[in-house]
Amino acid sequence: MIIDTQDLAPQDWAARFSARMAGIRASEIRELLKLLEQPDILSFAGGIPDPALFPAGPIRQAYAEILGDGAQAAQALQYTVSEGHGPLRRWIAERMTRDGMPCEPENVLLTAGSQQALDLLGKLFLDPGAAVMVARPTYLGALQAFNAYQPAYLDLPEGALTGDKAAQAAVEARKPRLGYFVPDFANPTGVSLTLAEREALLDLAESLDFPLVEDGAYRELRFGGEAIPSLLALDIARNGSIEAARTLFCGTLSKTLSPALRIGWICGPKAAIEKLVLLKQGGDLHVSTINQMVAHRVVSEGYDQHLGNLRAVYGGQARAMLAALERHMPAGVSWISPEGGMFVWLTLPGGIDGKALLERALVDARVAFVPGAPFFAEAPAANTLRLSYSLLPPEQIEEGVRRLAGLIGE
Numbered sequence: 001m002i003i004d005t006q007d008l009a010p011q012d013w014a015a016r017f018s019a020r021m022a023g024i025r026a027s028e029i030r031e032l033l034k035l036l037e038q039p040d041i042l043s044f045a046g047g048i049p050d051p052a053l054f055p056a057g058p059i060r061q062a063y064a065e066i067l068g069d070g071a072q073a074a075q076a077l078q079y080t081v082s083e084g085h086g087p088l089r090r091w092i093a094e095r096m097t098r099d100g101m102p103c104e105p106e107n108v109l110l111t112a113g114s115q116q117a118l119d120l121l122g123k124l125f126l127d128p129g130a131a132v133m134v135a136r137p138t139y140l141g142a143l144q145a146f147n148a149y150q151p152a153y154l155d156l157p158e159g160a161l162t163g164d165k166a167a168q169a170a171v172e173a174r175k176p177r178l179g180y181f182v183p184d185f186a187n188p189t190g191v192s193l194t195l196a197e198r199e200a201l202l203d204l205a206e207s208l209d210f211p212l213v214e215d216g217a218y219r220e221l222r223f224g225g226e227a228i229p230s231l232l233a234l235d236i237a238r239n240g241s242i243e244a245a246r247t248l249f250c251g252t253l254s255k256t257l258s259p260a261l262r263i264g265w266i267c268g269p270k271a272a273i274e275k276l277v278l279l280k281q282g283g284d285l286h287v288s289t290i291n292q293m294v295a296h297r298v299v300s301e302g303y304d305q306h307l308g309n310l311r312a313v314y315g316g317q318a319r320a321m322l323a324a325l326e327r328h329m330p331a332g333v334s335w336i337s338p339e340g341g342m343f344v345w346l347t348l349p350g351g352i353d354g355k356a357l358l359e360r361a362l363v364d365a366r367v368a369f370v371p372g373a374p375f376f377a378e379a380p381a382a383n384t385l386r387l388s389y390s391l392l393p394p395e396q397i398e399e400g401v402r403r404l405a406g407l408i409g410e
């Protein structure tokens with residue numbers, strides 16, 4: 001029998017998806033940014049590490065040494081425990097301790113990048129309708145991770161961390177179940193919370209009794225200013241021990257070693273980590289054993305020197321971008337100078353829409369960036385955009401900014 005497939009009605013998949021899929025949608029901007037494949041476009045879009053900075057040599061050597069040793073190869077290619085490879089877990093606990101967050105390996109769960117950490121934390125804390133308090137704007141990937149758990153978002157109102165009682169009352173009225181923040185060099189704004197804002201955020205979380213997720217993805221990429229204690233460090237300092245803290249810190253080796261290794265972690269009180277281990281087990285059992293062993297070998301030697309190099313390169317790129325913005329941007333455009341990370345956040349004069357500007361920039365200026373609107377959980381500010389300087393050398397940053405400024409000037 002020959003069936004003409006054109007006559008068959010397609011399955012009505014949409015009717016079968018779970019209710020939670022209503023909040024899961026593709027981003028228009030990703031579609032637009034597919035144009036980036038074209039080689040003559042200068043891209044400030046991808047918030048990703050410069051591949052020239054990957055420690056490919058040490059990574060290659062680590063794989064070779066592990067696989068060249070019978071006993072290690074047998075371990076590396078086998079399943080492992082959901083908590084994570086012991087030596088790497090210990091290294092992370094020691095590193096967190098040195099960064100002001102005294103903890104034990106049992107306070108650490110290895111995850112497939114910090115993106116999976118956000119998914120697991122959403123699963124752990126969020127019922128449908130639960131209010132998640134986020135910065136305005138915030139990391140789009142966190143919204144995407146949490147969306148599967150059908151939360152209701154609440155932007156941190158202006159003034160809530162600087163003593164504005166009305167703003168604090170607005171937060172209280174929404175009864176947050178969770179707070180999510182990127183206190184150091186946030187994606188997308190590059191902004192860091194001041195020490196006073198961090199303390200105020202902890203005060204707010206304490207008084208309304210909700211847990212905090214601290215996303216420390218860029219924390220190690222400071223190239224200017226003074227280090228500020230993490231939220232978790234301040235939380236431990238005020239409560240005496242990580243077991244009494246309400247903050248869960250998400251870390252990652254993606255920005256410092258390589259995102260392809262997919263090595264991230266959650267560090268927090270054991271009572272939460274133990275539940276997260278069960279979720280990790282149900283989700284994907286564990287992070288790749290060999291990648292954890294490789295990562296451990298690579299970070300065990302010369303990691304701080306490597307970080308110094310990254311900071312010098314990203315700092316140089318950031319300075320090039322800030323100088324180019326000063327030189328070329330027309331009046332009415334403002335931006336925030338970062339002290340670390342990969343991003344500069346631009347605000348355009350009110351009438352200019354970031355997405356419309358991107359459409360023209362790709363065609364007329366051969367420059368790409370990410371419009372700001374998708375980074376807002378509530379009421380997007382369309383006249384914003386995110387520029388990343390991590391992928392281009394200073395001369396091309398200058399040229400890209402010049403072209404973009406020309407277009408905005410029109």
Ligand code: PMP
Nearest residue numbers: 113114115139187217252254264
């Ligand atoms: N958090 C933030 C703020 C990020 O910018 C990113 C990467 N874009 C992640 C988490 C996730 O990174 P990974 O899963 O590679 O650790």
